[in-house]
Amino acid sequence: MPRPTRNRLSNVVSGLVGFTAAVVLLATNLGPDGGDVDRAADLPSGAENPLPAGDGPDPDAYSVGVGPEWNVLNWGPGPRAAVPSTFAMDTVVAGVTEQKVLVTTGANDDVAGADQVLNLSTSLDSAVSFLITERNAPVSALNMIRLEDGSLLSVDFIPEWTDSTQTAVNLLVRRSRDDGATWQVSRAPFTPPPGKVLGPMNRGLRVHREPMLLADGTIVQPAYTAYRGEPGSSIILQSTDGGASWTQRGQIPATAPGTNEVGWSYTTEGDLIAVLRTAESPPRLRVSRSADDGVTWTPAVPLLGPDGQQVVGIYPGVVLQPNGVLLLSTGRPDDRLYVSRDGTGRTWDEEQSVLVKYPSETGNGRYDGSSGNTSLVNVDSDRTVYIGDYCHVWGCKAYDEQYGVFASYVHAVTPGTGRIDLETKIHNGTASVTGTFVKRPNLRFPEQRPEGAFDGSSRPHAAAVLEARRGAPSMTIELDREYALDRIGLMLGSGQPLDATVSLSVDGTTWSEPVVVAEGTRDHAMRYTDIEPQQARYVRVTGAAGVTTPVTELELYAAGVDTFENDPLYGIPRGFVDSKNTTVSDQELGGSDSSSALRLWDKFLDDNAVATTVTPDADHQMTSFSFATNDYRGPFTFAVNGRDGDQATQPWRFRLVPGTTAQPAQTLEVSDGSAWTALGRLTTPIALNTWVPISVDTSADEATVTIGGQAFTTTTTAAPADVLSGVTFTTGDPIAYGMTFLIDDLAIH
Template sequence: MRRSGKDLRTRIHYLGLGAAAGMLIMAGLVGSTAQGQGSLPLQGSGFVAGDGADPDSITSGAGSHWNVLNWGPGAPAAVPASYSINKVDGTGRTTRKILVSTQSNPDVASAASEVNLSTSEDSGLTFLHTERDQPATALNMTRMPDGSLLQIDFIPEWNAEHTGVDLLVRTSTDDGEHWKLQRAPVAMPEDHQLGPTPNGLRVHRRVLVLPGGTLIVPAYGTFVGERTSSSFVLQSSDGGETWSLRSVIPTADLGGSNEVGWTFTADNRLLAVLRGTVGGSPELFRSVSEDNGRTWTTARKLIGPDGAVLHGIYPDLVLQPNGTLLLATGRPDVRVLTSNDGTGEHWDSARTIFANYPSTGNNGRYDGTSGNTSMENVGAGRSIIFYDQCHVWGCGAYDEQFGVSASYVAAVTPGVGLIDVASKLIDKSASVSGSFAAPDRRFPEQRPAAAFDGSSAVGSEAVLVPRGSRPGTMVLKLDRSYPINRIGLMLGHGDAESADVAVSADGSNWKTVNRVRDRQDRAMRYTDVTASDVGYLKITGAKDRPTKITELQLYAAGIDTFENELPFAVPRGWTDAEHAWVTDVAADPAYSEFGGDHSRTALRLWDKWTDDNARITRPSPATDHQRASMSLGQTDTRAPLTIGVRGTAGGKPVTAWNFRLKAGTGSAPQQLEVNNGTGWVGLGALDEAIPLRTYRPVSIDATTDRATITIGSQTFETTTTMNAADQLAGLTFSTDEPAGYGGIYYLDNLSITG
């Protein structure tokens, strides 16, 4: 559809927010979906609503968007690249320090790089510090075995004799605050001499450190005697001081290739996605190596979820700790694809994250965002994608107002009962003990709690060490017993590791549920177990060497913990949501959210309307006797909270029981009421008011003719039904009548059983 300049101005200035905000609005208008607008979407964006996804499936989506930088007209910043390392914050939680570099130079081969570097110390939530004219770009950066950083410039230099190329390699021993430059010569074999590419080649992207310390990095250029460019791999066995050709990725009759995005996959192969060289929106190719990049399969065209060849540029790949694989690309627009099994053999979903092209005529379709993107992992199933709002050649429609934005992208695995062990360790409601390696000053994030921190990065592990003839062990004591039915485990980083996993109700009697032998993990692998009450979990490592527990997850059967959900989405397994979704922000007295019950996330009902309410339903299998338990919190009780027990009568849905928790007068405790089908009847007042920003246990034990509700330690019984029912089948939560205003309630750890 053709859009006129008037249409564009209308879209941008519809809300009086200016060009940059208008571009974000257009993301929703052009190619995004209502899901994932975040807890504070721009005015005009749709709130998430409706039904959540299947709780037993892998689900992908996108979340909030925010700015890394957003400068005024005429200050260029485009083509983001990123790198991150783990740190430990003041609370004891593992966070990511993220470096995002952008370019201010013209986009021509002869232009020298002009780099802006933005830094986040809180996993990408804020970028409080940006410096211009920085020496290092985040495009080709890695953490070395000694904890230092190594970075390679995108553009090398010819050596003094103009007979070969020197990579510009920088190292930092203070996490990127200061850099030391050295020239590192590249030795190319006679049959692969560098040809007409200015300065010989381009380095792109992400340096990998192999076991033993060998460095490998993709590059591209045109060899002497060839007409098209090739993608190849450089290697260094001396810490980056010298480099040589390791391999060339063959493309056969597909034509030339250049930019490479790569990662290890869930099956421990090295996957490379290559940008073809034909067309304004070239095809993407894929190739796989099973020997750490020494040899490669002949590249073939990458097929998207729709069965068509995928077009794009600047590919980037992230294997998330939960085993799902993300691919970011652009041009057209900014897109993310998900490979559910983490292999990249096939792609299961695709999503447009951002689109703001000003026209569809000729090259106008590729103005606006350049499609150059980068991703960093920030959780077991969550990453951040960085993208520019426009490039130097495509920002005229927006008065040369540049900016770089960020959005959550996520893919979550089956199971809604993930236990937030990391938060419980921090608040000391859970504990971990065992025989661990001494602290490593190179990697301060390496510690017992690292096994639960959501990161699969090298250095972020719990390392078990043998004691004499006894193998290393780790014992987790949970805050209470849970019906554990699923365990995720990642050992090491692609090297062979072995361990036994056992569970116990009392810490004395153990049952082994998983034996791992010489397994090479790049992400967690999941084991389903028969649900049983588990208060303790033990991992026993090898007797003759340290064992790295990189990541460990525990899932409880039949409990909604909201920890394994898409960001700010309707939770999986829930239906008919309106103004109710998962909230996942740190507790802060500056706003209403205060996390979950000994966890990070909760389900929030948010009512700030006088013509609508907040509501959501959790269906459950029909039964004659339904028992439910949950944690309930609140920060605004002006609108009451209702809890309806769903049921059926003659096969038709009804509300069998309906309870209402209503604010008392003044400072008086809340009142509990029950609906008799025509109105509300008082059951009594709470003994004491529920403090704001505090969770209280709530349970409902109901049959079709009698119900008991317990809030804290206080119990109320009733036989007053709202409607007669044959069976009971779930719960509905709401903020009562639409005319009510100001109800903000939080639910966590919901369990419904028959």
């Protein structure tokens, strides 16, 4: 979830890998065209620079970034931990929605007859840190679900035979009514369809994975088995009595060699997609769809990657992000991510490597790094945590039996760079939400609250629920200032048909005609509507009269402002060019109304950080941004770019020079192209970790820089220019050492 500050990440140990020679982490932040980013640019000293250099992705296209990795657990040699599975649920901590994330890992032998031996690692802060790990845990996260009464239910991967005839099984069902602190186990019979007889598989079937709860209370759950006389197949179990007994709801058609493991999700089209592992060597992935919540399925067909070839892999995991991007994880060989940008899963547009690690090219050595068993869990509208392992029980000998489980961020963002951070603004009180909400708080699901519409979660109860005794229920967001809104994302409910409209207002009194009209939509993710830019400070969502309307998610985008909220973290911002040592960051933003910003970082004696954005040619350019620093040992330089004929120039160059101990306030200087001249000293110094507004109003012959309300005007230019066309931010001029500068809410017009 977005949080007012992200400082906790700085306490997480990144780069848990102890296998340096064998590990390659591909952490690129590439747009659909591949971008132009070099994350391994060598410094003149020969040290490897981990920061990116080049151009950022296209701001008007989808973009995916794979970020740093950190520990879920990483014991010393010996204790086993492999094959991770995950479960997450919404919680509210200090007024902010967080994910409680459970990760279980196996410690048993990898043979069909072995009982599961589990480790359970728990995060209370959306998978940022896992401070608790329980050995020999009683429950697995593989098949876990939260029911309508708030209780948790988990079904064991391996059932048990009902009796010595070995023709029927009981599923081992575990329940917790205290958020997982304690569990009670029961045996729930599974009854196959008439004429179906469980075949030769040890203990009949395997339950795999990620149950769902339908609107009528039915629990549906994938599994795989081999009925006598049939190839192995993937089936859907169902329970209509809260898990006390189970029957088969559907069977996914499969031909030889058959299928087994299932990853599934709803799509943006409202149907279910199931990705299946085939029972062949090497295993491949196939895909099937259901339009009736898993009763009937299309024949499974090869799942094709971006190269048009059937994807090789195991243990597929599928999640639909709240922003409508569908993600697929798989492994063996390597840990990989596939992206369906439109959320339908009909095409897979992009492949990303997450972990490449293996000791040899021969035989099974190609798989002796990661086991290839991976999991995905959403923690924000555009942020997913990818969880994998470093080796399985048959592959860890190359690494001295040192097992490990890692987590890595995946950011898959939609087009647009002006997303407003509603959650942080409302949490800080600079924006507000009012309305006709359901009166009684939901004690079982505290995430159901007005702020639930902005918390980045698409789970059913993480919503603002509108309800009115008379007339149409509504909610109104008052923003911190007026914006030119041009894009709106809206998700209503979680699959049920609902109606709503969105209208805009400058003064909160006079309202526009609806700019968004949802009629009978069955949403599983946000739907985006692009509009002509319209000035607004107030946004109203109105439901249908007499209908309780959950507003699950709402996003607002502003034209002409780069908020860095819809950029993949850890890479060059979208739309920036010729940049280096500059990334989008969600760290060190205390006191901000924004969870992400552009960060220039300079710890180089012979290099600096640069970020450039290009805008259309203009005779007059107004640039505004927010600026902050937490390490001010050298100058902050900002330049307005332009052209003199066909020659690129920088007609206006300014720098803020740190103050001394005796004179703490910074000095603003201007360059004439060869030397710097002081324009004046700030009357109020820019304190560390404090945001200040800066504007730069420029024409061909005059410029005014305003810092926190203090204006400086000059006619001193650094170079001639016919037109103005963008801005460049740098650390140091000349090159200095030790600076960290943050830029946010950048607008150029």
